[in-house]
Amino acid sequence: MNGADRPLELDFLRAVFESVGAGLFITDTSGRLTASNAWADRLLDRDTGQMRGQDLHDLLHRQADGRPIPRDECRVLSVLTTGSPAEGSDEFYLRADGTTVPIIWAATPLVRQGKVEGAVIVFHDFSLHRRAADQQATHLIALEELTERLTIVAEISAVLSSTLDVPKMLNRLVRLLVPELGDWAAVDLRTHPQADDMRRIVVRCDNHGGEDFGGADHGGEDFGGADHGGEDFGGEDDGCSDTLLGPLPPLTEAPSASALARVMRGGRPLRLDAEDLTPQAPLARAHRDLFDRLGGHSAVVVPLSTTRQVFGALTVARSGERPPCTEADLLVLADIGRRAGLVLDNAQLFDQQRQLAETMQRQLLTPLPQVDHLQMAARYQPAESAAEIGGDWYDAFLLADGVTTMVIGDVVGHDLKAAAHMAEVRNMLRALAWDRQEPPSLIMRRLDEAMTNTSDAPMATAVFARIEGQEGGPWQLHWVNAGHPPPLLVTYDGQARYLEAGHGPLLGMDSVLHLGLGWPDAREKLPARSTLLLYTDGLVESRTRSIDEGLDQLRGHAAELAHRDVEDFCDELLARLAPSGDDVALLALRIPERGEGRGGEPPPRQHSHSPAAPNRAAPGSQVEDTEVRDTS
Numbered sequence: 001m002n003g004a005d006r007p008l009e010l011d012f013l014r015a016v017f018e019s020v021g022a023g024l025f026i027t028d029t030s031g032r033l034t035a036s037n038a039w040a041d042r043l044l045d046r047d048t049g050q051m052r053g054q055d056l057h058d059l060l061h062r063q064a065d066g067r068p069i070p071r072d073e074c075r076v077l078s079v080l081t082t083g084s085p086a087e088g089s090d091e092f093y094l095r096a097d098g099t100t101v102p103i104i105w106a107a108t109p110l111v112r113q114g115k116v117e118g119a120v121i122v123f124h125d126f127s128l129h130r131r132a133a134d135q136q137a138t139h140l141i142a143l144e145e146l147t148e149r150l151t152i153v154a155e156i157s158a159v160l161s162s163t164l165d166v167p168k169m170l171n172r173l174v175r176l177l178v179p180e181l182g183d184w185a186a187v188d189l190r191t192h193p194q195a196d197d198m199r200r201i202v203v204r205c206d207n208h209g210g211e212d213f214g215g216a217d218h219g220g221e222d223f224g225g226a227d228h229g230g231e232d233f234g235g236e237d238d239g240c241s242d243t244l245l246g247p248l249p250p251l252t253e254a255p256s257a258s259a260l261a262r263v264m265r266g267g268r269p270l271r272l273d274a275e276d277l278t279p280q281a282p283l284a285r286a287h288r289d290l291f292d293r294l295g296g297h298s299a300v301v302v303p304l305s306t307t308r309q310v311f312g313a314l315t316v317a318r319s320g321e322r323p324p325c326t327e328a329d330l331l332v333l334a335d336i337g338r339r340a341g342l343v344l345d346n347a348q349l350f351d352q353q354r355q356l357a358e359t360m361q362r363q364l365l366t367p368l369p370q371v372d373h374l375q376m377a378a379r380y381q382p383a384e385s386a387a388e389i390g391g392d393w394y395d396a397f398l399l400a401d402g403v404t405t406m407v408i409g410d411v412v413g414h415d416l417k418a419a420a421h422m423a424e425v426r427n428m429l430r431a432l433a434w435d436r437q438e439p440p441s442l443i444m445r446r447l448d449e450a451m452t453n454t455s456d457a458p459m460a461t462a463v464f465a466r467i468e469g470q471e472g473g474p475w476q477l478h479w480v481n482a483g484h485p486p487p488l489l490v491t492y493d494g495q496a497r498y499l500e501a502g503h504g505p506l507l508g509m510d511s512v513l514h515l516g517l518g519w520p521d522a523r524e525k526l527p528a529r530s531t532l533l534l535y536t537d538g539l540v541e542s543r544t545r546s547i548d549e550g551l552d553q554l555r556g557h558a559a560e561l562a563h564r565d566v567e568d569f570c571d572e573l574l575a576r577l578a579p580s581g582d583d584v585a586l587l588a589l590r591i592p593e594r595g596e597g598r599g600g601e602p603p604p605r606q607h608s609h610s611p612a613a614p615n616r617a618a619p620g621s622q623v624e625d626t627e628v629r630d631t632s
Contacts, residue, residue: 249282258284391422538582
């Protein structure tokens with residue numbers, strides 16, 4: 001036998017064993033170590049002599065935290081029973097110092113002469129790879145959490161911008177916060193922007209399926225233009241009891257007395273433990289009551305504020321095994337509080353604008369004259385939305401020649417400026433019409449020129465009408481229409497038709513564009529016991545129907561109401577048409593029976609008018625003021 005045919009020398013095999021570049025173990029059929037190389041010794045900081053003869057699984061195989069693993073779950077030793085190779089990267093070996101090292105490994109049966117005599121295990125330190133994988137997983141988790149937070153913030157931004165109804169907005173807000181960021185949430189607001197009185201207007205919890213309370217009757221907060229008068233809150237008693245809602249102790253305690261007081265006094269967002277809530281101060285007791293009733297181990301309290309003002313506070317709590325809010329959660333909630341504060345600030349500004357505009361409009365709704373049995377009724381209904389305050393108005397007064405006038409108008413725009421322009425146009429028309437015995441068309445032309453040359457008022461629509469006739473009738477309508485919806489004449493027998501004549505351009509358009517257009521005068525006999533209705537487009541036009549559909553509905557309802565008292569006539573029209581989204585003004589005239597009022601017979605008194613000092617009237621006429629109803 002030559003040298004090439006001789007078996008490899010033992011020293012050569014040992015050199016291969018030590019130089020393989022990885023930890024190497026050999027076991028017998030029972031799993032006891034029979035050999036290991038220097039790489040294995042270094043990776044595990046152990047001595048080969050100490051390991052030899054010991055059970056591989058009992059000595060080395062551990063969970064990541066060092067706890068033992070049941071023997072029947074050892075995949076490395078499975079090769080001894082299956083006779084098949086195995087590999088993995090989820091195992092940990094125990095070092096001599098008690099720490100564990102993640103390994104990537106491969107095991108194969110050791111077969112001699114067709115018989116399994118043990119196993120060969122090759123392994124390597126997997127720490128670097130595992131750290132990289134863990135880091136990547138951590139980054140992915142952080143990215144997912146960031147995406148979730150951004151989604152919540154985006155949804156909340158959409159909710160905050162969807163309405164100026166503060167309770168509705170805050171209810172929608174906490175619905176997004178629970179259970180995403182907490183197990184329950186509560187919102188406490190100042191009852192008025194500069195007041196120290198507090199009120200809890202919404203509570204939502206997730207421990208009973210996500211019930212929430214508050215939002216419909218929120219107790220008169222100075223937002224959104226409605227006075228809710230402090231009614232009880234709605235909601236069923238199903239875990240988030242409605243007794244948690246309502247007035248809170250005033251904000252008179254020192255800022256250090258409670259977390260809520262610190263935040264309301266302009267403090268920064270803060271995290272707190274339920275154990276930190278000491279109930280000595282009244283406001284602190286009210287805050288503590290939330291935890292006593294709803295549970296929770298920790299919470300975050302953030303202000304609902306702008307740089308100018310703190311409107312309230314948002315409390316988001318966690319309970320059970322859920323961990324406390326992190327610093328990232330605190331930053332998200334603080335940002336949400338700032339966004340909500342801006343919306344509350346806008347709601348306050350809109351409400352102030354609305355109140356100012358409504359006050360201005362109501363001051364211009366003067367008492368209506370009643371002459372020779374001519375019965376008048378008027379209604380004004382402000383827009384539901386603060387953004388829709390507009391320039392609708394009506395007017396009726398006696399001219400110097402004793403003739404009664406009726407006016408309905410609408411200045412372009414839906415804001416406080418429109419209301420101011422409405423007052424300007426209304427007063428100019430009164431001044432121009434008062435002492436001039438001339439046709440309505442000339443009055444309208446003078447008003448158009450005055451608006452163009454002496455006012456910054458934009459375009460407007462208007463109907464200006466004279467109710468002409470002798471004592472006792474017959475009566476005649478003499479009018480002009482500047483781009484306004486046509487008057488509606490309803491006879492006592494239930495016939496209703498629009499008076500389309502007398503139509504001309506909008507006020508402020510002809511003089512600016514130099515179109516050379518005019519306003520033709522129109523005349524119409526007013527039958528006895530008929531009703532003349534002037535109105536603004538808010539009565540017949542809305543987002544849900546066109547103006548043509550609204551006009552058809554108005555004509556139909558008015559015909560059905562022809563026999564109603566003029567006051568009931570107006571009320572029922574508003575009830576049936578249910579206008580919303582824009583201001584509405586109505587001015588109705590009821591013509592008396594032929595000859596009624598002649599010969600000094602006193603006019604009948606309407607059930608709703610209140611006596612006042614008589615306006616100036618022509619000789620032989622009697623003037624009374626009727627009550628003007630505001631349906632807001």
